[in-house]
Amino acid sequence: MKNERHLIGPPGTGKTTTLAKRVERAVEEYGADRILLASFTKAAISELNSRDLPIPKEQVGTIHSVAYHALSMPKIVETRSFMKQFSEEHPEYEIDDPTRSGVDDGYTQGVGKTEGAKLLQEYSRLRALLRPPETWPDSISAFAEAWEHFKDETMTMDFQDLISTCLKEEIDPKFEAAIALIDEAQDLAPAQIALCRFWGRDMEKVIFCGDGDQCIFQFAGAKADLGLDPAIPTHVLKQSYRVSKAVHAFSERIINLIPTHERLQREYLPTAEEGEVLHLDGSYKQPERWIGQVQKHLDEYRTVMILASCSYMLNPIIEFLRREGIPFANSYRLTRKDWNPLAASKRQVTAAMRVKEYMTGWRRDDLSWTGGELNLWLPLGTGVIKRGGRDKLAQLEPGLIVPSDLLKEIMPLEAMAAQGPTWLLGHLAAAHRRTEYQVRVGATNWADLETEPSLTVGTFHSVKGGEASTVVAFPDMSPEAAKAFKEVRVGPVARMFFVGATRARTTLYLGRPANPGLSLPWPG
Numbered sequence: 001m002k003n004e005r006h007l008i009g010p011p012g013t014g015k016t017t018t019l020a021k022r023v024e025r026a027v028e029e030y031g032a033d034r035i036l037l038a039s040f041t042k043a044a045i046s047e048l049n050s051r052d053l054p055i056p057k058e059q060v061g062t063i064h065s066v067a068y069h070a071l072s073m074p075k076i077v078e079t080r081s082f083m084k085q086f087s088e089e090h091p092e093y094e095i096d097d098p099t100r101s102g103v104d105d106g107y108t109q110g111v112g113k114t115e116g117a118k119l120l121q122e123y124s125r126l127r128a129l130l131r132p133p134e135t136w137p138d139s140i141s142a143f144a145e146a147w148e149h150f151k152d153e154t155m156t157m158d159f160q161d162l163i164s165t166c167l168k169e170e171i172d173p174k175f176e177a178a179i180a181l182i183d184e185a186q187d188l189a190p191a192q193i194a195l196c197r198f199w200g201r202d203m204e205k206v207i208f209c210g211d212g213d214q215c216i217f218q219f220a221g222a223k224a225d226l227g228l229d230p231a232i233p234t235h236v237l238k239q240s241y242r243v244s245k246a247v248h249a250f251s252e253r254i255i256n257l258i259p260t261h262e263r264l265q266r267e268y269l270p271t272a273e274e275g276e277v278l279h280l281d282g283s284y285k286q287p288e289r290w291i292g293q294v295q296k297h298l299d300e301y302r303t304v305m306i307l308a309s310c311s312y313m314l315n316p317i318i319e320f321l322r323r324e325g326i327p328f329a330n331s332y333r334l335t336r337k338d339w340n341p342l343a344a345s346k347r348q349v350t351a352a353m354r355v356k357e358y359m360t361g362w363r364r365d366d367l368s369w370t371g372g373e374l375n376l377w378l379p380l381g382t383g384v385i386k387r388g389g390r391d392k393l394a395q396l397e398p399g400l401i402v403p404s405d406l407l408k409e410i411m412p413l414e415a416m417a418a419q420g421p422t423w424l425l426g427h428l429a430a431a432h433r434r435t436e437y438q439v440r441v442g443a444t445n446w447a448d449l450e451t452e453p454s455l456t457v458g459t460f461h462s463v464k465g466g467e468a469s470t471v472v473a474f475p476d477m478s479p480e481a482a483k484a485f486k487e488v489r490v491g492p493v494a495r496m497f498f499v500g501a502t503r504a505r506t507t508l509y510l511g512r513p514a515n516p517g518l519s520l521p522w523p524g
Contacts, residue, residue: 001197006185006234007209008227010268011251011502012242012467016044019183019209020051026179027054030204036177038063038196040184040217043332043465048183059175063182063192067162070171077156085154087116090146095120119143121220127160128189128221163191172199179205186210189221212264213255214499216461218492227264238267242467244275247508251501253523257494275506279522283514284313284474287320293509294472295326298454302469305456307500310478313514314339314457325440327453333462341437342449352449354380355438359446362421367413372398382429386410421446460500471504473497474511475519482518493520 007022009015019037026035037053037060039045045062053060058069068074077086087094093116123140133141151158157165165171180200182188185208188196193208200206208226215224227234240248248270255263282289297304306328308314318338321328330339337343342352358377361369369377371393378384385393389410396402407413416423421443425436442449456468477485477493485493497520501508513519 003203003205004232005205005207006227006232007207008211008234008236008266010211012240013237014241015209015237016047018237019181020053022181023053030178034178035059036173036180038066038182040187044184064159064162066173067166070166070173071162075156077151077158082154082156086150093143093146124160125221127164128191130190163195167195167198178203181207183209186212186215186224186226187217187222213495216464216496216499224491236266239269240271242505243270243502244273244506245270246275246277247501247504250277250508251498254494254501255498257490262491273506277508280509280511283512284308285316285514287317297470303454304470305463305468305503306472307458307460308474309460309476309496311459313476318457322437325444327441327448328455328457329453330456330458330462332466333458339457351435352438355435355442356449358424359421359442359449363446367417368401368404370399370401371396380429380432380435381424381427384411384427460496463503464499467503467505469505470507472509472511473500475513475522477518477520479518
């Protein structure tokens with residue numbers, strides 16, 4: 001299209017800030033009600049909305065959510081209730097998990113364990129790639145027949161239908177825009193790109209923003225060709241405000257593993273900070289060997305990310321952190337409860353909330369709790385309250401401190417005070433054994449139960465768009481990725497590790513491989 005433009009923003013170059021400024025200029029030129037701002041993920045949209053953009057919220061959303069509203073909000077099949085129904089009707093295609101997070105993130109976040117989940121992902125990918133049905137494998141065609149019949153019966157759409165239907169039936173957004181700004185364009189599949197171009201056919205400008213070197217959703221159909229068309233005017237942001245010299249040099253060695261013709265050759269500059277790239281004496285299976293190096297950065301109040309290519313590689317690390325009572329989280333993937341064990345909830349009482357109430361009593365000069373606090377944390381323990389004690393507690397006001405005489409009468413208060421907050425570890429009910437971690441965290445520093453942890457644990461994909469002072473990266477890959485790399489299909493692997501490395505502002509630690517045959521040889 002003659003009205004198409006590309007804005008390339010390598011890591012830390014201020015792409016989001018530049019995009020926000022473009023929006024402000026567009027408002028002055030076209031008016032606030034004539035701008036479409038769309039992105040690949042809800043996380044990116046949240047970041048843009050945090051900039052207090054001068055346009056209505058309904059004009060900002062993911063590609064899928066814009067299409068969803070354009071289609072008058074149809075019923076979506078990829079919910080747990082419909083997945084369960086489909087699996088019951090088609091047990092040969094059982095889907096263990098929807099693998100999707102909702103309309104605002106209408107892309108596959110990971111492959112399920114069952115054959116049905118894998119077929120659903122591949123079916124969605126082939127459609128996103130605009131591959132004609134006659135080219136699909138027989139297994140996909142058979143699944144598609146059952147899947148489409150189920151959607152017809154339930155009068156639902158899947159996430160890919162939102163894109164495909166708008167394209168096929170030429171349906172525009174609910175409002176008329178003069179300019180469209182499309183963020184994270186490198187992760188859009190051909191069908192999504194085609195839809196954005198259709199929506200922008202009569203607009204003054206359509207600006208695709210992103211960075212082909214950070215295209216890490218190729219498994220969902222994305223293509224890393226942003227900026228490669230010389231006929232499209234392209235502006236490159238070259239100065240990073242995040243990545244230090246050492247981290248930059250290393251990340252450039254990784255991305256340059258990709259053949260020159262497969263990526264945009266751009267100027268990309270580091271900050272003035274020297275930074276450092278260091279090696280760890282251990283793999284992801286040996287956190288006890290390197291956690292001391294990480295803890296030094298946490299003790300200096302720096303943010304740290306521990307990253308791996310596959311979520312199962314994080315399991316040994318997470319188990320170690322839980323045993324040691326070291327706070328961690330992943331604010332980029334709050335739906336992963338195993339990555340966010342300290343997170344509170346607005347809908348239900350969590351283990352962390354119960355432990356927090358338990359620790360509240362230890363923060364007072366005299367060990368004490370209100371009736372409400374006791375009722376919240378007491379289910380964690382077994383044999384804590386003496387016979388008849390609960391009846392007496394039920395008569396107390398939830399907001400009032402329970403008298404110390406009554407506490408001594410119904411609880412082993414003196415033994416608790418003598419041992420300290422870890423007393424609860426020896427009295428946890430069987431159903432709450434997993435709260436040992438929260439108790440250990442709170443006993444070390446109760447404030448850690450109320451503040452966002454400085455340590456993030458996750459996959460490279462999960463933290464895209466994030467940053468930390470220090471990053472710990474492990475070179476291990478899945479068998480499929482290792483096979484592709486050995487067959488010189490290095491693009492997806494190089495881009496994944498490039499994204500991981502460039503999350504670091506100052507320090508990058510490189511772990512040892514757990515299996516050298518299935519790992520990236522660290523370059524340089």
